[in-house]
Amino acid sequence: MQNKRVIYVDNNATTAVAPEVFEAMKPFFCDLYGNPSSIHSFGGQVAAHIEKARGQLAALLGAEPTEIIFTSCGTESDNAAIMNALHLCTKKRKIVISKVEHPAILNLGKELERRGYQVVLLPVDTKGRLDMERLEELVDDETAIVSVMWANNETGNIYPVERIAEIAHRHGALFHTDAVQAVGKIPMKLAEKHIDMLSLSGHKLHAPKGVGALYVKRGIRFRPYIIGGHQERGRRAGTENVPGIVALGKAAEIALAGLEEEITRLSMMRDHLERKIMAAIPSVRINGDTESRLPNTTNISFEYIEGESILMLLDEHGICASSGSACTTGSLEPSHVLRSMGVPYTAAHGAIRFSLSRSNTMEEMDFIFEKLPPVISRLRAISPYWGK
């Protein structure tokens, strides 16, 4: 691609490491590189930095530092949480998850089914909202764990995790939430909530890839998923990814400081872009629940044309977004989230997700809006389904 300028609006896929976060990491590669478990002070001193990061992350979550376990990524945290629940309640063989979970949960569910567990999928409606009545029906005394994401990566929908936790607990089930997309974007205040376990991922909040965390509420036992040495107080083995952990802590601190402001700023930019697109381009629809959504996400379908070709033409202008079309999912079916919502095929293949972050500006929104309509018209001129 020749364009030097990049308009990066794919932040739900990953984010840039913030400059302050990068600076915070640097000493831990070539200077403070000791193993935190070492007896000598050169190594041992690093442990204090890990604990500082733990505190910073706990503050963002509104939790206790002792409730934080550092992992390698959100996927590991998801796996660890579900497996923990199954270990804790060996008599219970049922897992309840939503149909719109991330593959880290869904594919784990498929694997557990192969191993003889019962996995129940909660349906969503056309706006991607959970059917809470169905949830009440499906959770029972056989359920080991209910896992529903706090926010969906494709639509941005925010789910009523507190209510779901309450339903889970009434039946003696644990509740886990994959909050990878929500952490750093919306307030958490976990001390006030009844969430048992929560997964998060560093690279979604301007920390690097390769670090994540699992929150386990005080009082919930945790059986290690990664087994080996005694790191993380025996809960997650493996020499700590010190630079990553320090980065995650710093990123959490920055996110907390600017949270309210960012929510306002991001919603404004997102709404501005969305409104202009809806007004200027015919045959478009928003996929998701506009009343309960992350401030930074919009998923828009452009009917009668296909997502990959839209993305490739946007890419020519340096605009980076993503799509739920079959050609971009890596399988040959459109995104399972859109299909679960019953989005018609006329729209599912042409769905584009724009996801913003602190580095985006209103000027960039206007640039996208300038380049997008001609892209859509161009593809519609090629489509056999347009103009009928």
Add this chain to the structure above:
Amino acid sequence: MWNYNQKVMDHFLNPRNVGEIEKPDAEAEVGNMSCGDALKLFLKLDDQERIAEAKFKTFGCASAIASSSALTELIKGMTLDEAAKVTNKDIVALLGELPEEKMHCSVMGMEALQAAIANYQGTAATGNDDDHEGRIVCHCFGVTDAKIRKIAKENKLRKAEDVRNYSKAGGGCGCCLDQIQEILDGLWKETDSAPLASASKTEAGGGMSFVQKVLKIQEIVEKEIRPLLEKDGGNIELVDVQGNVVQVRLKGRCAMCHASSVTLENTVQARLREYVSQDIVVKNVR
């Protein structure tokens, strides 16, 4: 993600012959919106039944648009007989290459052309026959066993994943992939056991003396087979050759591996059959 080459990008960014023909001599529509790929093709013929004009409309990804554009460029000026012989490989040749997972876009182009010609001639398209004949194997995408066999034969596909790339079969729920592999194994068993029509790497076995044969086997084991096994921590030793039976000993990781019989057949025996003689049978001795 796809790393398209320059030609594909050119045909996508500057597609040739986009449009419709008011009163076409031949037209066809293949695919549909639920599939995520659809192509409408329009042809205008001259007095000699050569393709004077070709236009298309496509719903699909960059590969689909590029394949359609390439197709229309390819067939302009061809007689209908010539056009009937165009395969998806010709479309890919014009584009240089397509990612494996996008080969089905070129197949769609070929099917649209065949359907258009058949509609013009008033005959049932050979392509369409396969779509309706036979038993549906892939329910997600409606692909029959006849179509799978046809595509596999034309493109020399031996693995279910390759069939998926060329036809989408198996690309949905994936339940039919095992069935597809069975169809392929059956298809190639018949074809492989037929006598070789053209000269191949094997010199029809009988051309070598026994000593020459053993030396060749040794060479293949050393140069072709052992390096492959070593990559995975395995090894192999040539023990004996008696007639067409080659005795080997799998060592290292291969010796204890559950899939060693697969290695024996697909790697060792397949290569010896390819390079030395089709009649070779390989046995593992402990």
